[in-house]
Every structure is written in C-alpha cells, then in structure tokens.
Amino acid sequence: MNTMTRYALVGAATTALDFALFAAGVYALGWHKLLAHAASTVVILPTSFWGMRTWAFQSSGKVTKQAAEFLTVVLTNVAVCQPLVIAITPWPMVAKAAAIVAGITWNFVGFNYVFKR
Numbered sequence: 001m002n003t004m005t006r007y008a009l010v011g012a013a014t015t016a017l018d019f020a021l022f023a024a025g026v027y028a029l030g031w032h033k034l035l036a037h038a039a040s041t042v043v044i045l046p047t048s049f050w051g052m053r054t055w056a057f058q059s060s061g062k063v064t065k066q067a068a069e070f071l072t073v074v075l076t077n078v079a080v081c082q083p084l085v086i087a088i089t090p091w092p093m094v095a096k097a098a099a100i101v102a103g104i105t106w107n108f109v110g111f112n113y114v115f116k117r
Contacts, residue, residue, distance in 0.1 A: 003057060006057075007052070007056045007111070010048070010051035010052055010055060011056075011107075014044050014047055014048045014051065017040075018100070019093075019096060019100075021036075021039065024036075026092050037099070038078075048074070052115065056115075057111060057112075059116075066114055069110075069113070073113075078103070081099070085102050086099050
C-alpha cells in the first residue's frame with residue numbers, strides 16, 4: 001500500500017472522529033460552530049499525529065521535531081484555512097466538510113515534509 005493510500009485511510013478515520021465530535025458540540029451541546037471546530041481539532045490531533053507518523057508515512061525521525069513540525073502544519077490549517085471556510089459557510093456540517101476538503105491537500109504536502117524519510 002502506498003503512502004497516499006495510507007494517508008487517505010488515516011485521514012478518513014480521523015475525519016470521521018472529527019465530524020462526530022464537531023456534530024456533538026454543535027447539536028448536542030449547543031456550541032457555536034467555531035468552538036466545536038476548535039474542540040474537535042484538539043481531541044483528534046494526537047491520534048492523527050500517531051497514525052500519520054507511524055503508519056501513513058512510516059517515519060522513524062525524531063518525535064519531538066516531527067511533533068513540532070506537524071503542529072505547525074496542522075495549526076496553520078485549522079487556525080487560518082478552516083476557520084475562514086467555516087465562517088463564510090452558513091450551514092455547520094457543510095462548513096465543516098468544506099473546511100476538511102480545503103485542508104486535505106495542505107496537510108498532505110506538509111506531512112510529506114514533516115515525515116520525510
């Protein structure tokens with residue numbers, strides 16, 4: 001299985017968890033969509049890092065260096081790209097879906113740098 005396929009599988013699993021947590025925040029807890037986005041992101045970050053590092057990119061580099069670079073890539077995505085998309089899209093679940101699609105390419109390119117062998 002190639003890197004892109006493994007990336008897609010890890011991404012699909014973490015995205016499903018992200019959607020579920022986001023929906024719970026918005027619909028079950030009544031949170032604003034940006035708060036629910038932030039909360040779901042914080043929860044999925046460790047899972048995503050572990051899956052991307054160990055399985056998708058099969059990296060054995062320095063964990064602390066990779067964690068810092070991973071956070072830079074992800075936080076740029078979730079602090080700039082995704083909130084912009086979410087803020088301008090009126091329907092919460094459509095907004096979250098559009099934000100995730102916008103971040104997929106950004107993350108793949110960034111993770112290739114972070115987890116290079």
